[in-house]
Amino acid sequence: xxxxxxxxxxxxxxxxxxxxxxxxxxxxxxxxxxxxxxxxxxxxxxxxxxxxxxxxxxxxxxxxxxxxxxxxxxxxxxxxxxxxxxxxxxxxxxxxxxxxxxxxxxxxxxxxxxxxxxxxxxxxxxxxxxxxxxxxxxxxxxxxxxxxxxxxxxxxxxxxxxxxxxxxxxxxxxxxxxxxxxxxxxxxxxxxxxxxxxxxxxxxxxxxxxxxxxxxxxxxxxxxxxxxxxxxxxxxxxxxxxxxxxxxxxxxx
Amino acid sequence: xxxxxxxxxxxxxxxxxxxxxxxxxxxxxxxxxxxxxxxxxxxxxxxxxxxxxxxxxxxxxxxxxxxxxxxxxxxxxxxxxxxxxxxxxxxxxxxxxxxxxxxxxxxxxxxxxxxxxxxxxxxxxxxxxxxxxxxxxxxxxxxxxxxxxxxxxxxxxxxxxxxxxxxxxxxxxxxxxxxxxxxxxxxxxxxxxxxxxxxxxxxxxxxxxxxxxxxxxxxxxxxxxxxxxxxxxxxxxxxxxxxxxxxxxxxxxxxxxxxxxxxxxxxxxxxxxxxxxxxxxxxxxxxxxxxxxxxxxxxxxxxxxxxxxxxxxxxxxxxxxxxxxxxxxxxxxxxxxxxxxxxxxxxxxxxxxxxxxxxxxxxxxxxxxxxxxxxxxxxxxxxxxxxxxxxxxxxxxxxxxxxxxxxxxxxxxxxxxxxxxxxxxxxxxxxxxxxxxxxxxxxxxxxxxxxxxxxxxxxxxxxxxxxxxxxxxxxxxxxxxxxxxxxxxxxxxxxxxxxxxxxxxxxxxxxxxxxxxxxxxxxxxxxxxxxxxxxxxxxxxxxxxxxxxxxxxxxxxxxxxxxxxxxxxxxxxxxxxxxxxxxxxxxxxxxxxxxxxxxxxxxxx
Numbered sequence: 001x002x003x004x005x006x007x008x009x010x011x012x013x014x015x016x017x018x019x020x021x022x023x024x025x026x027x028x029x030x031x032x033x034x035x036x037x038x039x040x041x042x043x044x045x046x047x048x049x050x051x052x053x054x055x056x057x058x059x060x061x062x063x064x065x066x067x068x069x070x071x072x073x074x075x076x077x078x079x080x081x082x083x084x085x086x087x088x089x090x091x092x093x094x095x096x097x098x099x100x101x102x103x104x105x106x107x108x109x110x111x112x113x114x115x116x117x118x119x120x121x122x123x124x125x126x127x128x129x130x131x132x133x134x135x136x137x138x139x140x141x142x143x144x145x146x147x148x149x150x151x152x153x154x155x156x157x158x159x160x161x162x163x164x165x166x167x168x169x170x171x172x173x174x175x176x177x178x179x180x181x182x183x184x185x186x187x188x189x190x191x192x193x194x195x196x197x198x199x200x201x202x203x204x205x206x207x208x209x210x211x212x213x214x215x216x217x218x219x220x221x222x223x224x225x226x227x228x229x230x231x232x233x234x235x236x237x238x239x240x241x242x243x244x245x246x247x248x249x250x251x252x253x
Numbered sequence: 254x255x256x257x258x259x260x261x262x263x264x265x266x267x268x269x270x271x272x273x274x275x276x277x278x279x280x281x282x283x284x285x286x287x288x289x290x291x292x293x294x295x296x297x298x299x300x301x302x303x304x305x306x307x308x309x310x311x312x313x314x315x316x317x318x319x320x321x322x323x324x325x326x327x328x329x330x331x332x333x334x335x336x337x338x339x340x341x342x343x344x345x346x347x348x349x350x351x352x353x354x355x356x357x358x359x360x361x362x363x364x365x366x367x368x369x370x371x372x373x374x375x376x377x378x379x380x381x382x383x384x385x386x387x388x389x390x391x392x393x394x395x396x397x398x399x400x401x402x403x404x405x406x407x408x409x410x411x412x413x414x415x416x417x418x419x420x421x422x423x424x425x426x427x428x429x430x431x432x433x434x435x436x437x438x439x440x441x442x443x444x445x446x447x448x449x450x451x452x453x454x455x456x457x458x459x460x461x462x463x464x465x466x467x468x469x470x471x472x473x474x475x476x477x478x479x480x481x482x483x484x485x486x487x488x489x490x491x492x493x494x495x496x497x498x499x500x501x502x503x504x505x506x507x508x509x510x511x512x513x514x515x516x517x518x519x520x521x522x523x524x525x526x527x528x529x530x531x532x533x534x535x536x537x538x539x540x541x542x543x544x545x546x547x548x549x550x551x552x553x554x555x556x557x558x559x560x561x562x563x564x565x566x567x568x569x570x571x572x573x574x575x576x577x578x579x580x581x582x583x584x585x586x587x588x589x590x591x592x593x594x595x596x597x598x599x600x601x602x603x604x605x606x607x608x609x610x611x612x613x614x615x616x617x618x619x620x621x622x623x624x625x626x627x628x629x630x631x632x633x634x635x636x637x638x639x640x641x642x643x644x645x646x647x648x649x650x651x652x653x654x655x656x657x658x659x660x661x662x663x664x665x666x667x668x669x670x671x672x673x674x675x676x677x678x679x680x681x682x683x684x685x686x687x688x689x690x691x692x693x694x695x696x697x698x699x700x701x702x703x704x705x706x707x708x709x710x711x712x713x714x715x716x717x718x719x720x721x722x723x724x725x726x727x728x729x730x731x732x733x734x735x736x737x738x739x740x741x742x743x744x745x746x747x748x749x750x751x752x753x754x755x756x757x758x759x760x761x762x763x764x765x766x767x768x769x770x771x772x773x774x775x776x777x778x779x780x781x782x783x784x785x786x787x788x789x790x791x792x793x794x795x796x797x798x799x800x801x802x803x804x805x806x807x808x809x810x811x812x813x814x815x816x817x818x819x820x821x822x823x824x825x826x827x828x829x830x831x832x833x834x835x836x837x838x839x840x841x842x843x844x845x846x847x848x849x850x851x852x853x854x855x856x857x858x
Contacts, residue, residue, distance in 0.1 A: 051761070057820070060821075080821050080857065081822030081856065081857030081858040082823075082855070082857040084295055085295055094603060108589045108590070108607075110665065111602055112602045112603060112605065112665075112666050113667050114602070116667055116670050117762060222761075241403075244452070244455070244456055245536075245543075246405075250354075
């Protein structure tokens with residue numbers, strides 16, 4: 001009897017500790033995920049963006065992005081011809097500049113354009129830029145399965161963000177997101193972003209999505225696919241000068 | 254066993270390089286920071302059709318009017334029918350090698366209209382049957398980090414645009430405006446110049462530009478209507494101006510000698526170094542906003558009259574005007590940023606704003622008038638101060654040396670993915686120059702003529718013949734009484750305009766409906782003699798303001814356009830450029846060229 005009680009107690013302790021070790025805190029999960037997503041000095045990516053319209057040929061856009069973990073981005077449009085040569089520089093959330101070849105001029109654009117769809121797709125400038133959530137959201141581990149952690153994010157008091165609630169699904173095997181659900185103030189799911197495939201560095205210190213799909217539920221489930229073309233190029237050593245208006249003007253004009 | 258180990262080792266050895274290549278190899282061949290020669294070609298092919306709608310023009314005259322309705326110009330001078338039938342091929346070729354870059358951007362433009370020919374043989378010349386022109390927007394090379402880090406030099410034919418505002422940039426004076434196409438607001442003519450930028454730290458940039466040879470604005474086809482308008486010479490002194498109206502109308506009505514400006518000759522500044530232009534600008538960032546200050550020394554790009562000679566042309570009075578480009582210094586300032594809206598719209602959605610202002614210090618321009626062989630009026634210089642004063646006085650001022658300011662203040666905001674709004678207040682339109690606004694009153698005439706019905710009862714109260722009881726002309730001296738007998742429509746030299754527009758996206762974001770308008774807030778001033786009912790010579794001169802929303806003062810441009818981005822670089826568009834207002838208003842002026850509808854197709858690559 002005593003032996004069975006001891007064995008049961010030991011089992012319960014072991015079970016408790018195994019559960020505890022399988023469910024790290026939401027904060028730790030998020031931090032680890034963000035560290036991994038931003039584990040680079042700079043990144044150069046070439047994307048193709050396809051927007052699939054129902055019953056119609058898709059529209060195709062190509063662009064190149066140089067990005068840094070702090071959120072700085074230089075986007076150069078390369079296709080189609082009517083947007084080719086357009087450059088967008090993102091220094092911070094409120095400091096964005098666009099070079100329009102037709103006007104041969106750099107124009108500052110205000111933050112209100114950040115929530116516009118990028119080239120008619122379901123992606124916004126923020127969707128393409130954000131790889132950090134913990135500064136603006138409180139995270140709670142809503143669910144855990146064998147393959148995923150499902151995080152429920154709510155905006156921190158006093159923070160101004162486009163989406164008050166998000167639902168992130170993180171893969172337990174690589175510690176990275178594979179789905180984000182964007183929920184509006186009325187609790188309605190507006191769009192879903194899926195990270196369909198990742199490509200990781202040989203040492204797995206960083207993984208980059210190579211296929212991202214956005215489905216907009218409020219626009220008839222419009223599907224936009226962003227696929228990486230070519231290699232993920234790490235740490236080319238871009239200096240701060242690349243993310244300046246001067247560089248934008250010189251490289252674009 | 255031994256063979257199996259080798260087998261697995263071989264697989265591992267093969268796999269490792271493949272895996273590494275996928276993540277880390279750098280074989281991108283157009284990265285900005287790599288060496289080697291890189292070339293790129295881009296451009297477009299465009300067809301542009303425009304039709305002038307005479308009936309939409311406020312100055313349209315019916316055939317029954319005999320063809321001559323607009324200040325001596327004939328209606329047929331204002332083309333009706335197809336206004337444009339152009340095909341343009343733009344090629345932009347860029348060659349880069351490390352820090353060196355060369356750019357050539359050329360437009361090959363086929364006008365689509367046969368040149369007027371005087372002889373059948375001229376039709377054997379292709380350039381008459383199918384004329385074209387080449388416009389070079391860029392032919393330059395530049396060097397980044399020349400001699401030292403942060404120092405960039407660009408030499409050649411280029412366009413340097415300063416200022417944060419949209420389209421209306423009073424601080425941008427290095428390149429002349431291209432006003433040839435009214436649909437292309439803000440377009441400029443490139444010029445040969447040397448530009449040096451120095452960026453010592455973050456976003457602090459110093460820019461120096463030297464333009465050796467001055468180039469004027471390219472004007473539209475109808476600009477001579479304004480420059481040659483005999484009742485719209487921009488003389489600042491109202492009394493001289495009004496005398497000229499009376500004397501001119503007297504000569505036309507009683508001597509059978511209408512005044513015609515047969516020549517208006519712009520005189521290009523001599524190509525000496527002291528006539529070159531220079532600009533300097535400092536730009537910086539502070540509190541996440543952009544600022545810049547600039548200085549420019551050069552000339553205004555629209556010629557102003559500085560000499561007039563009138564002579565007897567037999568059946569008319571021949572007026573020849575010489576025009577020059579006034580010198581000026583300009584101090585500029587601009588500022589742009591974002592007005593935060595806190596959590597509105599989910600945060601980060603500020604309203605974009607910009608302020609751009611320039612203070613101009615022009616050199617004075619006066620216009621002496623010389624006469625020869627005219628009836629009544631003695632030969633020699635015009636008697637500016639009137640017959641009652643000794644000597645002739647000083648020639649009238651066309652541009653005073655008083656400093657003046659032009660500015661543009663604007664806002665923009667995107668409400669959602671479908672709707673964007675842009676608003677600007679423009680003080681001083683692109684063609685307006687010289688002090689004259691609410692700070693300092695100075696006007697230019699848009700129409701001027703004799704008005705003999707001074708109490709507006711439908712009958713003439715004054716006499717232009719010179720013989721009546723209330724004569725407008727002193728036949729002994731040839732001087733007209735402008736104060737009593739002339740009526741003018743006047744505008745301040747610098748008007749105020751509301752430029753507003755909205756972009757509405759629809760059809761999956763592929764279609765854009767853009768509606769822009771420019772509303773003239775200035776109105777018009779009517780200057781006339783207001784007499785007592787019993788004695789027309791007893792009265793006073795009054796200047797009455799007719800505001801924006803009066804029939805006399807209302808003037809605007811409406812510019813709706815619809816664009817469909819079909820895909821793969823193909824774009825179709827259609828729209829209209831509709832001028833509204835009476836003939837004496839800013840946009841009702843025949844010199845604007847009138848209203849058109851347009852359709853364009855473009856393929857960009």
